[in-house]
Amino acid sequence: MPARTVLTHCPYCSLQCGMSLHEADGVLRIGTREFPTNRGGLCQKGWTAAHLLAPGERLTSPLMRERRDGPLTPASWDAALDRVAGEFRRVRAAYGPDSAGVFGGGGLTNEKAYWLGKFARVALRSASIDYNGRFCMSSAAAAATRAFGIDRGLPFPLPDIASADTILLAGSNAAETMPPFTGWLAEQQGGGGALIVVDPRRTPTARRATLHLQITPGTDLALANGLLHIVIAEGRTDEAYIAARTSGFVAARRTAAAYWPERVERITGVTVADQRAAVSLLANARTAVVLTARGAEQHSKGVDTVSAFINLALALGLPGTPGSGYGCLTGQGNGQGGREHGQKADQLPGYRRIEDLAAREHVARVWGVDPAHIPGPGRSAFELLDSLGEPDGARALLVMGSNVAVSSPAARRIARRLAALDFLVVCDPVLSETAALADVVLPVAQWAEETGTMTNLEGRVLLRRRAAPPPPGVWTDLEVISALAGRLGAAGDWDPAPERVFAELRLASAGGPADYSGISYERIASEDGVFWPCPSPGHPGTPRMFLDGFATPDGRARFYPAEHRPAAEDLDAAYPVYLTTGRLLQHYQSGAQTRRVPDLREAQPEPFVEVHPDLASACSLEDGELVRVVSRRGAAIGRVRITESIRADTVFMPFHWGGAASANLVTNPALDPVSKMPEFKVCAVRLEAM
Numbered sequence: 196m197p198a199r200t201v202l203t204h205c206p207y208c209s210l211q212c213g214m215s216l217h218e219a220d221g222v223l224r225i226g227t228r229e230f231p232t233n234r235g236g237l238c239q240k241g242w243t244a245a246h247l248l249a250p251g252e253r254l255t256s257p258l259m260r261e262r263r264d265g266p267l268t269p270a271s272w273d274a275a276l277d278r279v280a281g282e283f284r285r286v287r288a289a290y291g292p293d294s295a296g297v298f299g300g301g302g303l304t305n306e307k308a309y310w311l312g313k314f315a316r317v318a319l320r321s322a323s324i325d326y327n328g329r330f331c332m333s334s335a336a337a338a339a340t341r342a343f344g345i346d347r348g349l350p351f352p353l354p355d356i357a358s359a360d361t362i363l364l365a366g367s368n369a370a371e372t373m374p375p376f377t378g379w380l381a382e383q384q385g386g387g388g389a390l391i392v393v394d395p396r397r398t399p400t401a402r403r404a405t406l407h408l409q410i411t412p413g414t415d416l417a418l419a420n421g422l423l424h425i426v427i428a429e430g431r432t433d434e435a436y437i438a439a440r441t442s443g444f445v446a447a448r449r450t451a452a453a454y455w456p457e458r459v460e461r462i463t464g465v466t467v468a469d470q471r472a473a474v475s476l477l478a479n480a481r482t483a484v485v486l487t488a489r490g491a492e493q494h495s496k497g498v499d500t501v502s503a504f505i506n507l508a509l510a511l512g513l514p515g516t517p518g519s520g521y522g523c524l525t526g527q528g529n530g531q532g533g534r535e536h537g538q539k540a541d542q543l544p545g546y547r548r549i550e551d552l553a554a555r556e557h558v559a560r561v562w563g564v565d566p567a568h569i570p571g572p573g574r575s576a577f578e579l580l581d582s583l584g585e586p587d588g589a590r591a592l593l594v595m596g597s598n599v600a601v602s603s604p605a606a607r608r609i610a611r612r613l614a615a616l617d618f619l620v621v622c623d624p625v626l627s628e629t630a631a632l633a634d635v636v637l638p639v640a641q642w643a644e645e646t647g648t649m650t651n652l653e654g655r656v657l658l659r660r661r662a663a664p665p666p667p668g669v670w671t672d673l674e675v676i677s678a679l680a681g682r683l684g685a686a687g688d689w690d691p692a693p694e695r696v697f698a699e700l701r702l703a704s705a706g707g708p709a710d711y712s713g714i715s716y717e718r719i720a721s722e723d724g725v726f727w728p729c730p731s732p733g734h735p736g737t738p739r740m741f742l743d744g745f746a747t748p749d750g751r752a753r754f755y756p757a758e759h760r761p762a763a764e765d766l767d768a769a770y771p772v773y774l775t776t777g778r779l780l781q782h783y784q785s786g787a788q789t790r791r792v793p794d795l796r797e798a799q800p801e802p803f804v805e806v807h808p809d810l811a812s813a814c815s816l817e818d819g820e821l822v823r824v825v826s827r828r829g830a831a832i833g834r835v836r837i838t839e840s841i842r843a844d845t846v847f848m849p850f851h852w853g854g855a856a857s858a859n860l861v862t863n864p865a866l867d868p869v870s871k872m873p874e875f876k877v878c879a880v881r882l883e884a885m
């Protein structure tokens with residue numbers, strides 16, 4: 196075959212860096228591509244992403260086990276798909292439709308996310324569908340929706356970051372989690388801009404900051420209320436903006452009154468002087484941006500915490516003002532689109548609510564079914580997983596695009612629930628820890644082997660084009676869904692050609708908050724992506740939202756005041772140290788993919804525990820020795836890394852490994868009452884030398 200180059204995007208995070216794939220003699224090589232988000236940059240994960248496309252670690256045949264305690268052995272596609280369809284039919288007949296469940300992922304293309312939602316509601320007629328985005332940005336999404344009436348991660352394009360006078364980054368380690376993003380920060384700081392980073396660790400991101408607020412884990416809500424207190428006390432509120440564009444300020448002012456700086460210093464560990472310095476950087480800025488990420492959001496009070504940061508931004512007049520605003524840095528490759536098209540328990544395509552009668556009618560028409568046949572809302576991700584095998588829970592589960600055995604909180608409890616299922620089927624390119632537990636494993640194509648759209652952190656819809664066919668024996672996720680829908684006798688169109696699925700998605704999303712109806716593959720390719728909402732082919736797309744008004748009934752943004760409260764599990768004598776968890780540059784999520792890439796594995800071969808020297812000496816721990824991190828849920832083992840960069844009352848573990856080293860054996864599944872986000876970012880532990 197002649198050599199050729201395809202322009203595409205990285206398989207991993209929500210920056211979705213543009214890259215080129217060059218094919219010569221059947222081998223794919225990654226190259227740079229000038230794209231407006233990453234401007235040629237890629238991180239180490241992106242550069243090495245082609246490794247998994249080659250034969251080796253990946254699956255090339257369906258696997259099946261006859262008995263739960265038997266081995267997984269190769270099977271034909273027909274036998275595997277017949278078994279899956281048969282098990283789904285059996286549990287539905289025995290226990291009702293909701294006993295057939297689906298668990299999706301925010302890394303799946305829009306086409307797949309849309310089809311998974313349709314598959315659950317039309318082919319299985321089940322309410323039991325949710326996805327891993329619930330573990331990701333659901334708190335920010337809920338807070339943005341209640342403040343602005345709509346949720347798009349960044350409601351403005353990335354260049355606005357570079358032009359902001361001041362940026363407040365709460366709980367993001369972007370220098371490791373989306374390295375080319377720091378190009379925008381460098382430009383901002385090069386132009387004299389200030390960067391405030393809120394993080395219990397002095398991360399590579401915090402090291403770049405003008406001001407690092409090294410906060411006690413789980414106290415961002417008090418900090419945000421405290422910053423608002425100072426803004427009000429110093430008369431720095433934007434009164435004209437508050438009067439013209441917002442509602443609810445009086446209540447927010449009343450709440451903030453109780454967060455005087457000395458009290459906030461006691462709760463958060465951030466000094467009064469640093470609080471005042473942060474306010475002065477924000478209030479003196481001509482343009483300012485407030486951003487949150489998982490550090491502030493993955494808490495049992497994540498929604499209220501994000502609301503408190505939004506309140507601060509509103510008081511300063513930022514959202515909907517050109518060059519300023521509030522945004523959430525989404526995480527997974529399609530963290531944005533994955534939450535818009537119906538794989539969420541309470542949602543229909545176009546970011547519609549499943550309980551909305553007009554939405555049900557619209558979508559039912561597109562699907563060719565009776566609206567009454569679309570089930571109601573189902574359980575959220577952790578609740579879905581935690582009820583598997585229970586009398587009213589799912590008995591058969593399809594997992595597509597998530598490695599829940601490693602990435603769910605209280606992982607041991609979830610492993611027990613997975614084992615209690617009658618039947619588990621996992622679609623994955625590799626034998627992940629979750630796939631290894633399945634009764635049937637279906638080997639599927641990867642990013643570069645199939646075409647599909649992704650929506651990046653800016654709400655820009657992108658196109659990944661197929662660069663090479665999948666290896667023999669491997670199907671696409673869409674082909675799998677289509678084959679199962681056929682076997683289950685589902686109504687409607689199940690042609691798995693991605694562009695056809697996208698055409699239907701456009702119709703289904705039309706008129707909804709996330710309206711894709713004006714977006715086509717051609718437009719995406721010729722315009723370097725199209726920003727939603729884009730309600731007609733002639734519409735230019737919407738890079739900046741809220742300039743004329745918010746998506747609330749009265750067009751005003753709403754303040755949502757909330758009181759600070761402690762983490763669901765605070766420190767005590769038996770568990771005297773905070774554990775927080777997060778990411779490393781070289782590994783992605785549960786590590787199912789990146790632990791299989793030699794360069795990345797060699798750079799970060801094993802899990803570790805970051806410990807401050809004072810805590811290490813109090814616990815008699817030496818650098819490099821193994822330590823057991825113990826909570827009420829269980830223990831995880833890692834190697835001690837002594838570092839001054841972390842608070843002395845806190846240890847940090849990355850969550851990229853399974854087995855005895857899995858941080859999620861320890862984490863607390865306490866959920867936010869609104870978003871159902873688990874408290875990944877703080878729980879109480881003790882350290883035991885081994």
Ligand SMILES: Nc1nc2c(c(=O)[nH]1)N[C@H]1C(S)=C(S)[C@@H](COP(=O)(O)OP(=O)(O)OC[C@H]3O[C@@H](n4cnc5c(=O)[nH]c(N)nc54)[C@H](O)[C@@H]3O)O[C@H]1N2
Pocket residue numbers: 208209331332365366367368369371372373393394395396398410411412413414415488489490491525526527528775776777778779780781782783784785847876877
């Ligand atoms: N290399 C790499 N990049 C990734 C991913 C990956 O797995 N690996 N995953 C992608 C995905 S899905 C996501 S969601 C994003 C996540 O991107 P980030 O949110 O940047 O990542 P995290 O490491 O989870 O958390 C960020 C920081 O929060 C801090 N933190 C912990 N507790 C608190 C707290 O109570 N308050 C505050 N303010 N900060 C706290 C941690 O110390 C950490 O440095 O990254 C995306 N990019």
Ligand SMILES: Nc1nc2c(c(=O)[nH]1)N[C@H]1C(S)=C(S)[C@@H](COP(=O)(O)OP(=O)(O)OC[C@H]3O[C@@H](n4cnc5c(=O)[nH]c(N)nc54)[C@H](O)[C@@H]3O)O[C@H]1N2
Pocket residue numbers: 300301302303327328330331332489493526527594595596597598599601602603604622623624625627639640641642672776777778783784785786787788850858859862875
């Ligand atoms: N302790 C702790 N736990 C956390 C977090 C934390 O900060 N701390 N963060 C949470 C967050 S933000 C997230 S997003 C989750 C992520 O955690 P997971 O949901 O487990 O995400 P991944 O590891 O990306 O799993 C994706 C799986 O799908 C496979 N895959 C990749 N592409 C495709 C595809 O196109 N089709 C199919 N069928 N499969 C594919 C991969 O091989 C992998 O097995 O983890 C959460 N868990």
Ligand code: SF4
Pocket residue numbers: 205206207208209210211212233236237238239240241242372373374375
């Ligand atoms: S920053 Fe994210 S999208 Fe860009 S190369 Fe790295 S993993 Fe891929």
Ligand SMILES: [Mo]
Pocket residue numbers: 330331332526527
């Ligand atoms: Mo995420």
